Amino acid sequence: MDIAQLERGIVKGDRRALSRAITLVESTRPDHRTAAAELIEALKGANGTPREALRIGLSGTPGVGKSTFIEGFGGMLTGQGLRVAVLAVDPSSARSGGSILGDKTRMDQLSRDPGAFIRPSPSQTHLGGVGRRTREAVALCEAAGFDVVLIETVGVGQSETVVAEMSDLFVLLLAPAGGDELQGVKRGIMEIADIILINKADGDLKAAASRTCADYSGALRLLRKRPQDPKGFPKAMMVSALEDSGLDAAWAEMQALTDWRRENGHWSARRAAQARYWFQQEVRQALLAQLETGPARAALRELGDAVAEGKTTPAIAAAALLDRIGAPGAGA
Numbered sequence: 001m002d003i004a005q006l007e008r009g010i011v012k013g014d015r016r017a018l019s020r021a022i023t024l025v026e027s028t029r030p031d032h033r034t035a036a037a038e039l040i041e042a043l044k045g046a047n048g049t050p051r052e053a054l055r056i057g058l059s060g061t062p063g064v065g066k067s068t069f070i071e072g073f074g075g076m077l078t079g080q081g082l083r084v085a086v087l088a089v090d091p092s093s094a095r096s097g098g099s100i101l102g103d104k105t106r107m108d109q110l111s112r113d114p115g116a117f118i119r120p121s122p123s124q125t126h127l128g129g130v131g132r133r134t135r136e137a138v139a140l141c142e143a144a145g146f147d148v149v150l151i152e153t154v155g156v157g158q159s160e161t162v163v164a165e166m167s168d169l170f171v172l173l174l175a176p177a178g179g180d181e182l183q184g185v186k187r188g189i190m191e192i193a194d195i196i197l198i199n200k201a202d203g204d205l206k207a208a209a210s211r212t213c214a215d216y217s218g219a220l221r222l223l224r225k226r227p228q229d230p231k232g233f234p235k236a237m238m239v240s241a242l243e244d245s246g247l248d249a250a251w252a253e254m255q256a257l258t259d260w261r262r263e264n265g266h267w268s269a270r271r272a273a274q275a276r277y278w279f280q281q282e283v284r285q286a287l288l289a290q291l292e293t294g295p296a297r298a299a300l301r302e303l304g305d306a307v308a309e310g311k312t313t314p315a316i317a318a319a320a321l322l323d324r325i326g327a328p329g330a331g332a
């Protein structure tokens with residue numbers, strides 16, 4: 001694996017090099033992990049930061065119209081001369097093989113657009129792994145000069161949090177609700193959303209979309225004010241991905257929000273906090289990985305038996321285990 005060659009290819013914007021590099025960061029083979037880490041480091045550039053793209057996290061339940069939205073929205077951006085990369089975080093094994101290319105028909109035009117790069121989500125492993133490789137894929141796309149990186153997720157389990165932690169903007173896509181009650185949107189998701197888009201605001205669904213939008217606008221106003229928001233944000237808006245309506249207005253709001261955040265120091269503060277978050281995740285995962293090694297497993301079994309038999313307490317056994325695998329400081 002020639003890392004320097006891969007690096008040059010990516011910086012030049014060579015899509016094959018980018019694809020190969022993403023495959024590399026997705027690999028769990030130890031030598032690949034080492035090479036991937038080297039590549040990411042090399043791409044950071046002299047001043048310590050790679051070229052910055054606008055990273056947009058996009059979440060929504062199955063069928064809400066994510067693929068259709070990305071097709072229309074992505075096409076609008078490439079039409080303005082912007083280069084757009086689309087990545088997916090998909091933690092559900094049922095959809096292994098990738099949601100994005102699975103419905104390539106819905107992104108038919110974008111997948112053939114020279115200004116766009118679409119990468120399907122690889123078959124799943126644990127979410128920790130999904131987070132790391134997607135984050136690294138984002139870094140690769142940035143280094144390759146993409147202006148916008150869209151990170152899609154269906155929002156299973158913790159995937160929204162994972163995506164939010166690697167996005168500059170988090171967009172939640174919702175469908176018009178039947179009644180006037182709020183859909184079962186988790187409060188935590190509402191709290192991380194920067195813009196809520198009520199999709200399918202067309203035809204028979206338009207009136208319902210309008211009500212839903214009003215409901216969410218109200219709900220957003222009740223949330224605690226966040227320092228990273230100018231007046232009027234977070235906000236709810238209506239779009240129709242199918243009819244390509246409202247997409248330009250949504251983009252204008254995203255730009256207004258990011259401009260404000262850049263000018264007020266929130267953009268870089270958020271990226272710094274995210275870097276810290278991912279560092280901590282890496283440490284956690286490395287420690288957890290240690291538990292999967294032979295000696296740790298043996299100790300887990302052995303000390304587990306001792307605890308089960310009442311010979312020692314869970315706290316004392318845990319301290320003994322951490323001590324034995326060389327990770328002291330069990331808070332003993």
Ligand SMILES: Nc1nc2c(ncn2[C@@H]2O[C@H](COP(=O)(O)OP(=O)(O)OP(=O)(O)O)[C@@H](O)[C@H]2O)c(=O)[nH]1
Pocket residue numbers: 060061062063064065066067068069099103106154199200201202203205239240241242243
């Ligand atoms: N009326 C209307 N239908 C839409 C709109 N956007 C998407 N749809 C339809 O909703 C269905 C689901 O759209 P997708 O784009 O595949 O939804 P998705 O969120 O990607 O779904 P998953 O990939 O399964 O998570 C399709 O039949 C679309 O044609 C819209 O703006 N208006």
Ligand SMILES: [Mg+2]
Pocket residue numbers: 066067068099100103
């Ligand atoms: Mg889809």
